[in-house]
Amino acid sequence: MDTLKQSSKIWVSEVLTNLDTMWDGIESTITKSGSASYLVPLQQFIFKFLVKCLVGADPSSSQEIAESGYAMLDRWLALQLLPTIYIGALQPLVEIFLHSWAYPFFLVSGDYKKIYEFVEKEGKEVLQRGETEFGLTRKESIHNLLFVLGFNAFGGFSVFLPSLVSTIASDTTGLQAKLRKEAREKGGSTLSFDSIKEMPLIQSVVYETLRLNPPVPIQYGRARKDFQLSSHDSVFDIKKGELLCGYQKLVMKDPKIFNEPESFKPDRFMNEKGLELLNYLYWSNGPQTGSPTVSNKQCAAKDYVVLTAALFVAYVFRRYDSITGDSSSITAVEKAK
């Protein structure tokens, strides 16, 4: 939370500068090849702005990190996530051969070491804060920072932003015209976190995407004490030490709470009634109306994630009249007239 707070001064400008680079690249690829796969440019964008914000370092101070830092994190993430990722084919072989053990660290230790050394060399200020303000050793600071950077932040955005781009780029219902109108008429001439507060439809689209495609859908927790857990119509006795699992995809499609829960409704979270539904939006491992604290395990960046995604959408519709694409490519962009 301290690192996020420190980075708040540069967060928006880093997001916007790196969005310029990303969309310049996508445009020139479309001109050359007719379409552009956006997954790599998106990950490069995410990596660059996060390293600047969380580590306080410029990835381009190391050519190798600038070019391949994102791919190093991908490999490190894949190794940790493979045992948990749903693979729909070849059961029970997947359970026996892929999901039954943790994979050895040596497979990615070379990548991890390179990023570790980069943070050690370039992230002096944040590491110093870890030592003086929080009593961490230098090693502890680096490992913790790498986990937040690579797993929480880079991992989370790498899953979430493609689903947001895909939802918007493939829309054929006229949503883009409404987003464009809001992005241009509201929020002042320069985009900031405050601009987003004036863009309720863009915020609602971000919330609705998180509702239907929660990037981290499963949470586990062990009961710290005996308690009763209530649903709409039952009460369960939970004993201290029992392992509980929450599955967000089920929770956020509760038909008693959400009207037509399976449909994407861009304006679902607008106006008084819609904003009440934020009490039931759980993508961050807690309600959107709650706050992360040291005792509740809710995503520390709960508000940053929503604001950054909204900023992304507002940026796109200030730059373009429309974008066309699917879950991996942008096939056309129409520049703002």
Ligand code: HEM
């Ligand atoms: C789209 C992006 C993100 C998503 C979907 C996401 C989602 C989540 C979820 C579901 C949890 C709870 C995990 C669990 O306990 O099982 C969590 C925890 C956490 N997230 Fe995020 N997150 C995102 C971005 C970020 C960013 C940018 C940061 C920080 C820079 C961050 C920092 C954290 C931290 C530190 C925790 C652990 C909180 C604790 O255990 O007390 N997250 N996140």
